[in-house]
Amino acid sequence: MQKVYLDNAATTAIHPAVIEEMVTVMKDCYGNPSSTHVFGREAKALLELSRKKIAQHLNVTPAEIYFTSCGTESNNTIIRSCVNDLGVTRIITTYLEHKCVMESVNDLESRNKVEVVRLNIAKDGTIDYNQFEELIQDQSKKTLVSLMHANNELGNLLDVKRISALCKENGALFHTDTVQTVGHYPIDCQDLGIDFASCSAHKIHGPKGAGFLYARKSTHIKPLIAGGGQERGLRSGTENIYGIVGLAKALDISLAELDNHKKHIEEIKAYAIEELKENIPGVGFNGLSADFEKSLYTVLSIKLPFNDPLIGFELELSGIAVSQGSACSSGAAKVSKVMETLYTDEEISQMTPLRVSFSYLNTKEDIDALVQTLVKISKKHEVVS
Numbered sequence: 163m164q165k166v167y168l169d170n171a172a173t174t175a176i177h178p179a180v181i182e183e184m185v186t187v188m189k190d191c192y193g194n195p196s197s198t199h200v201f202g203r204e205a206k207a208l209l210e211l212s213r214k215k216i217a218q219h220l221n222v223t224p225a226e227i228y229f230t231s232c233g234t235e236s237n238n239t240i241i242r243s244c245v246n247d248l249g250v251t252r253i254i255t256t257y258l259e260h261k262c263v264m265e266s267v268n269d270l271e272s273r274n275k276v277e278v279v280r281l282n283i284a285k286d287g288t289i290d291y292n293q294f295e296e297l298i299q300d301q302s303k304k305t306l307v308s309l310m311h312a313n314n315e316l317g318n319l320l321d322v323k324r325i326s327a328l329c330k331e332n333g334a335l336f337h338t339d340t341v342q343t344v345g346h347y348p349i350d351c352q353d354l355g356i357d358f359a360s361c362s363a364h365k366i367h368g369p370k371g372a373g374f375l376y377a378r379k380s381t382h383i384k385p386l387i388a389g390g391g392q393e394r395g396l397r398s399g400t401e402n403i404y405g406i407v408g409l410a411k412a413l414d415i416s417l418a419e420l421d422n423h424k425k426h427i428e429e430i431k432a433y434a435i436e437e438l439k440e441n442i443p444g445v446g447f448n449g450l451s452a453d454f455e456k457s458l459y460t461v462l463s464i465k466l467p468f469n470d471p472l473i474g475f476e477l478e479l480s481g482i483a484v485s486q487g488s489a490c491s492s493g494a495a496k497v498s499k500v501m502e503t504l505y506t507d508e509e510i511s512q513m514t515p516l517r518v519s520f521s522y523l524n525t526k527e528d529i530d531a532l533v534q535t536l537v538k539i540s541k542k543h544e545v546v547s
């Protein structure tokens with residue numbers, strides 16, 4: 163059976179050059195970076211070289227990069243420390259954030275540690291910038307703004323510079339979850355005016371279990387995990403040296419190939435939009451997903467004009483892997499918080515959202531396979547209705 167992978171926002175295949183580099187480190191560099199002997203010093207040198215390379219890519223200092231296990235850990239560390247250690251008493255965020263941000267915020271709120279303001283969201287998934295501008299001017303509470311750079315379900319991109327300028331003007335800290343954008347766009351943290359950002363290697367053809375957080379030096383966040391004091395005290399635990407080397411290599415490759423990959427993926431996305439419109443009457447796109455300027459080129463959020471909670475399963479029978487929100491035990495998909503925020507219950511009952519997400523490995527044949535299967539499924543719905 164064919165196997166078509168269109169779920170690259172969930173995770174990506176590891177690049178062969180990343181695997182090669184990681185295997186070399188696994189074989190030859192097994193020292194603990196905290197050991198003072200030559201084995202440890204070799205591992206430490208690799209660790210610091212990886213940090214330096216990543217810092218250069220983001221235009222920050224190596225001391226502002228902290229290795230973690232994933233995007234989830236990075237976001238948790240930042241948000242929790244801002245409230246627990248830096249005196250933040252108000253968070254401005256949205257219901258569209260990734261669960262790791264949303265649940266961290268919910269947890270702090272439920273323990274009465276912070277007041278949370280969630281911005282209004284327009285039908286196309288855009289935040290209410292005017293509301294934000296008004297809210298941010300209240301400087302009576304120390305505020306953390308946590309707004310994701312790109313939404314993982316819709317692909318919508320945030321106007322980061324607009325938000326960061328307002329945060330700076332009003333003395334607020336600014337965290338942006340960059341898990342879906344690092345490696346896909348040039349990210350210059352100085353230029354963008356970001357205080358905190360996050361990255362996960364497995365989203366950019368690197369290994370699972372490795373990520374980093376960026377924290378501007380002046381912020382002084384504190385650790386979530388205590389222990390041996392690795393990562394300058396911010397993240398204890400023996401460093402995942404293979405993962406970190408793989409992460410740095412994956413970022414090197416992603417940025418070196420960015421223009422090529424972007425061009426290829428944009429062609430694939432444009433082809434998908436065209437084929438879907440031509441073959442499935444009534445098809446639409448969620449958020450700003452079909453707008454090439456305002457959304458991630460790697461993500462297309464399709465809105466099918468019928469309700470089919472089992473569609474992910476049906477696509478899988480044809481060997482096609484896409485994402486459809488979180489699965490529940492029956493195999494049907496639960497409606498995501500993002501879709502609940504954008505649509506009424508009635509609208510949701512008449513549609514099926516489907517996220518397809520691309521990488522440089524996808525081809526037009528992958529899109530043909532997807533569209534052919536969706537056509538078959540939609541015909542079935544025409545008969546039923």
Ligand code: PLP
Nearest residue numbers: 232233234260314339341342362
């Ligand atoms: N933030 C965003 C926007 C994501 O898309 C994801 C993963 O899907 C995460 C955070 C969590 O990253 P990780 O899987 O590395 O924990």
